[in-house]
Amino acid sequence: MAEPRVIIVGAGPAGVRAAETLVAAGLRPTVVDEGRRDGGQIYRRQPEGFARSSAELYGTEAARAEALHATFDDLRPKIDYRPGHLAWNVADGHLHVVHDGSAEALPFDAMIVAAGATDRLMPVKGWQHAGVYSLGAAQIALKSQGCAIGRRVVFLGTGPLMQLVAAQYRKAGAQVVALLDTSRLWHQIRALPKLVSRPDVLAKGVGLAASHLLAGTMVRRGVTPVEIFGDADGGVSGVGVRLVSGRDLRLACDAVALGYHLRPETQLADLAGCDFTFDAATRQFWPVIDEDGRSSVPGIYLAGDGVRIQGADGAEIAGQLAALAVLADRGRSAPTEQISRLRQQRRAMERFRAGISEAFPWPHHLAAGLAEETVVCRCEGITAGELRAVVHDKGADEMNRAKALSRVGMGRCQGRYCGHAAAEVVAAATQLSPAVVGRLRGQAPVKPLAIRTRRAAP
């Protein structure tokens, strides 16, 4: 029997561990990486010529980052690594990739998609001003280039990433004006029974939260975002929120890092035809998977934050499980003990994931209160008022209809950043559940594709 052709999309913790598992079984997988170097977002490797230490870059996670990088360096001769390759489409058993204007169709028998996550965003009036970044982007600027997004930065949103990036910014010398968190302390306390499934991570989180207080940084919980102030010329000038007390707080700043935890990057799973299901706890559609990461489509496996936000450690486990599932499904012997141990670890990761989403809840209730002039879709400049108008005046009670009639989610990001919030706006306007309002259907390309792209010479 010929060796199965396996493609792994992504070279973060899930992708690297999947590759390692397949190589150990004697396969030579193809690893398609949009980044220029392995590591993914969390363990992003700095560009050539930068010389910051691991401790500087990855903090408490330095050892894990180094281990992953070392694993990957060993794997390099044993895999077909494709850095700088965008996976833009999947059809008929081929992954379509583009690299520097040259397109190729890579055939596969099995594909593990470990595409990672991006920020989950709730619009706020003024978030289209220059100087507003997602938390993820704020962290990439720092990790990759050693740059901060501004001198005086307000962190607005919720979630563990906000706590972490704010700490990294402070350490890097930026002035962290405030952490304005939409979650309440009781959310976190209520989630403790789930969060104790990973006591070490819980302790790190508590430590991070405490570090902000020790540093004297302003931390406000239970805020309601009102507006990011600024103008087209000067960009961001400040942030306004309403406090729990009902009092308005206005802070001056020159940059805002915004985000409400993370959402999986599911476009490839969508293009591959995987079934999605609505998760009521986090109010989002995500692909259906079994405990090892098999999707509803034979041959398509989903791992890491690209399917469930279990974090980097969870992704390492999920990557191994997905690779072992590929091997089992291709008739290779399955190491049952290893699989059952990994599944057990994964269950703890899953319990912790559920705890995090309760501790830092998606503030869906804000969608109903967005001022009419608030831009929801920044690519197309579609406001909450325009979106509500197609609901009320044109009967659009479903997301793809709302998109067709209003242009929401039709721009460069194809709804990756506004889709969840737009669904909440439509849900609030129709008084339907977002489960009924539905989700934007995925369309290729996964990211913008240059018209200069030509098929690679065979």
Added chain:
Amino acid sequence: MSEPFRTDVIVVGGGIMGAAAAFFLRRRGKSVALIERALIGQQASGTNFGNVRRQGRFLPQLPLANRSRDIWGRLNELIGEDAEFLASGHLRVTYDDEMTARIETYARDALPYGLDLQIIGGNRLRERFPFLGPEVRAGSYAPHDGHANPRLAAPAFGRAARREGASVFERTEIVAVERDAGMFRVEAADGRVFRAEQLMIAAGAWGNRLSEQFGEPVPLVTHGPQMAVTEPIPYALEPVLGVSTTKLEETVYFRQVKRGNIVIGGAARGPASADTQRASVKPENTLLQFTQITRVVPALARLNIIRVWSGVESYLPDDIPIMGPSAKVPDLYYAFGFCGHGFQLGPGVGDVMAELISTGQTTTPIEPFSIARFASAPA
């Protein structure tokens, strides 16, 4: 069981044909039930390129296309919105002398139908349209053709029909259609029954499933248009552009909308299924379009596409639609199978069908489109 829903006319299929017909039937005083399986204008009507093009059409279709073009220009007064119709002009270009001779012949032949096509070549073509590539030899310019937004047009007709008093039933799947005792009876999956003296089938790629219930099957096949759109750039490409050629892979077309995006189609057809109601864009077709559109306008190579899409279109072997009265059943009418060129015709088809259904005749000739032409086809 509740009483049947009773109207003068039932229109099955809420594409642009059915929605426009419902609107014009109301204008003529007929009571109408418009029944749509999903939402108005979701399939071919909502996913096509958006051409409002007359030039290049089968000549006997031009009177219908002209009647439709007149309605496109009056959309605002008729239905209260313009569906982004823009009489931007339409330019069909050629790469060789043979095709240039053909567009010259077509321009002469189309003149009696009122099309004032301008054949432009050489330096004059480049002075006027400086963005054209070096391979382009000549062009046929139609100053009064243009484009509109398919996502908006059919739903706008549907809402206008409703405002005029039509009963519009979306998300209503039909399970049975029959005629008894001089009346049509249409039954929905949820048990609702509709009855009317007259029935119009405007069910696009699914039209054949209904026509065959009346003994008139047609050899309908499905394809999906291969569409793409770029990120927005400042408005610069005024006319809709297309290539006049006999080679399928060269037949690309594109248009820039006022807000800046360039919509691209052609070069190939993709798979589409009437059963799953889904159509897709083959990745290799997208790449083929890149090669072909940059022959027409090389500067497009600097842009990115941000989305592709398709829809279920239906085609007949002679590449012209089915439109007009049934050849077998009295008071039964058809308008479906528009072979990928129905969008421009939609408003005109609605107007003509309303005239035909309410008066028994039409001032616009539609004989070539009769379903009778397939009557002798082997079963």
